[in-house]
Amino acid sequence: MKQAVAQAAVAYIKPKLGKDSIVGVGTGSTANFFIDALAEIKTFFDGAVASSEATAERLKKHGITVYDLNSVNDMEVYVDGADEFDSQLNLIKGGGGALTREKIVAAVAKEFVCIVDSSKRVEVMGEFPLPVEVIPMARSYVARELAKLDGMPVWRKDFITDNGNLILDVQDMEITDAKALETQINGIIGVVTNGLFANRGADVVLMGTPDGVETITL
Numbered sequence: 001m002k003q004a005v006a007q008a009a010v011a012y013i014k015p016k017l018g019k020d021s022i023v024g025v026g027t028g029s030t031a032n033f034f035i036d037a038l039a040e041i042k043t044f045f046d047g048a049v050a051s052s053e054a055t056a057e058r059l060k061k062h063g064i065t066v067y068d069l070n071s072v073n074d075m076e077v078y079v080d081g082a083d084e085f086d087s088q089l090n091l092i093k094g095g096g097g098a099l100t101r102e103k104i105v106a107a108v109a110k111e112f113v114c115i116v117d118s119s120k121r122v123e124v125m126g127e128f129p130l131p132v133e134v135i136p137m138a139r140s141y142v143a144r145e146l147a148k149l150d151g152m153p154v155w156r157k158d159f160i161t162d163n164g165n166l167i168l169d170v171q172d173m174e175i176t177d178a179k180a181l182e183t184q185i186n187g188i189i190g191v192v193t194n195g196l197f198a199n200r201g202a203d204v205v206l207m208g209t210p211d212g213v214e215t216i217t218l
Helices: 002-016 029-044 053-061 099-108 136-147 178-186
Strands: 022-025 047-050 075-080 109-117 130-134 152-155 166-171 191-194 204-209 212-216
Touching (some): 002 109, 002 212, 099 191, 130 136
Parallel strands (some): 075 109, 109 204
Antiparallel strands (some): 130 166, 152 166, 204 212
């Protein structure tokens, strides 16, 4: 299903691309399938912006030019997976630890295309632990503040983000107002960002199912 949805994503974005177009590319197993499929049409666009070092390396191996986001003024589309999504196309992302760069790239893109398999669809988000990237010296303080929100923060030990920070995975949350919670957590001093993509959620979800790829929009 991941391979099918990756191919569907390439078919979806191809008509939108021109010779000068930049494609934002996410991180994770589904995004890796997308990168492999994207290589088949690399002559149709200029290059890509990667949301992680691992993604940048995979793009380069396929001969796709990787640009620093600071040198890009305009990005047609951003394609990435998700750990969970709901009926409002709110997402939880960051299982791979690249949430901050993913959120930055998503903010720049005109369109955010989320590629998932059907197991990621939920009625209420929060079963998948919500990743929160934190400045190292603030880890304990942020964990105490997150606990006040009725979550159980767990330090992702032996993991450092590409930005040199730590991840707290908040377990046992029932997320009913994703936009408000995203803003609230981001307001905690020491938090870089959290894995809720709600204030800038997906514009379209391409969901792989046993019966084919389903296109979901609001």
